[in-house]
Amino acid sequence: MANPMKLHILGCGDAFGSGGRNQSAYLVEATDRVFLLDCGATTLLAMKRAGIDPRRLDVVLLSHLHGDHFAGLPFLFIEYLYEKPRSKPLQVAGPPGTEERVRQLFELMYGSGSSAKSLPPTRFHVLHPEKTKVINGISVLSFRVPHQQKEVSLALKVGYHGREILFSGDSAWSELFVTHSCGADLFLCECSFYDREASNHMSYRDLRQNLARLKCKRIVLTHLGEEVLRRRKRINVTLAEDGMVIDI
Ligand SMILES: [Zn+2]
Ligand SMILES: [Zn+2]
Numbered sequence: 050m051a052n053p054m055k056l057h058i059l060g061c062g063d064a065f066g067s068g069g070r071n072q073s074a075y076l077v078e079a080t081d082r083v084f085l086l087d088c089g090a091t092t093l094l095a096m097k098r099a100g101i102d103p104r105r106l107d108v109v110l111l112s113h114l115h116g117d118h119f120a121g122l123p124f125l126f127i128e129y130l131y132e133k134p135r136s137k138p139l140q141v142a143g144p145p146g147t148e149e150r151v152r153q154l155f156e157l158m159y160g161s162g163s164s165a166k167s168l169p170p171t172r173f174h175v176l177h178p179e180k181t182k183v184i185n186g187i188s189v190l191s192f193r194v195p196h197q198q199k200e201v202s203l204a205l206k207v208g209y210h211g212r213e214i215l216f217s218g219d220s221a222w223s224e225l226f227v228t229h230s231c232g233a234d235l236f237l238c239e240c241s242f243y244d245r246e247a248s249n250h251m252s253y254r255d256l257r258q259n260l261a262r263l264k265c266k267r268i269v270l271t272h273l274g275e276e277v278l279r280r281r282k283r284i285n286v287t288l289a290e291d292g293m294v295i296d297i
Contacts, residue, residue, distance in 0.1 A: 054079045054212050054297040056235065059095035060087075061271040061289035063241055064117035068278045071095045071291050072117040073271075075216065075237060076106075079209050084108040084187055086205060086216045086237070092121030093128060095291065104133050108185050110176070111143030112218025113202035114150050119143065122151050123158045129169035138170035142184050144191075144201040148173035176203055192229065194220035196249045206233065212297045215265060219272060221248055222255040226263065233265040234297050237289075239272035243280040253277060253284055260286070269295065 055078045062070025072089025083105045111119050129135050160166045178193040188208040196202035196219045205216045206229050215233040241250035271289040
């Protein structure tokens with residue numbers, strides 16, 4: 050039997066902190082690996098609240114480069130520089146342009162102006178759409194989803210020790226979710242709206258029409274906005290909560 054994994058919901062809110070929820074971050078704890086799906090601005094705070102030592106983190110996988118999904122990295126970096134130095138490099142993977150954007154953000158937030166501020170030991174990887182990459186033993190299949198116009202937004206299908214999680218990132222409905230839900234133990238699916246029309250985010254109405262077609266074992270809705278939270282009693286699918294822990 051495959052080793053169990055735990056998924057800690059560190060942040061299931063949208064960019065606006067709707068319902069007082071933290072921004073996007075999901076921590077996967079396996080027997081010998083700890084990795085994050087997304088790293089919103091509130092991630093370090095949420096890790097400490099959950100009692101997880103930030104030095105245990107091996108890999109950060111980013112779905113896209115919006116602030117509510119990656120702006121927590123500079124806080125992890127200063128944690129590693131000033132409070133809890135790491136012995137191994139942190140591995141950070143995301144869509145093309147990730148390394149440059151992360152370095153720029155860190156410089157803006159904590160640079161001193163003259164010389165570039167050094168990061169703690171970090172290794173960057175690029176996730177190319179429609180490709181699988183293995184990072185520190187974690188297999189990551191990424192595919193492009195409808196969210197940003199020019200820049201690349203990814204959904205991630207992540208496998209480790211025989212368990213698989215499909216994470217939508219931010220996205221409107223895509224038929225690729227039907228394809229890639231096959232074999233997934235959990236589909237962590239964004240649901241920003243209840244029935245609002247949007248070309249870049251999912252509504253429960255769109256998802257509901259397709260629920261029976263998804264082939265995953267379980268689905269949990271996340272990235273929840275005000276409008277969907279107001280109407281949550283009408284929803285028949287599990288909604289994520291900050292602090293929730295799911296056995297995979
Ligand atoms: Zn978002
Ligand atoms: Zn976004």
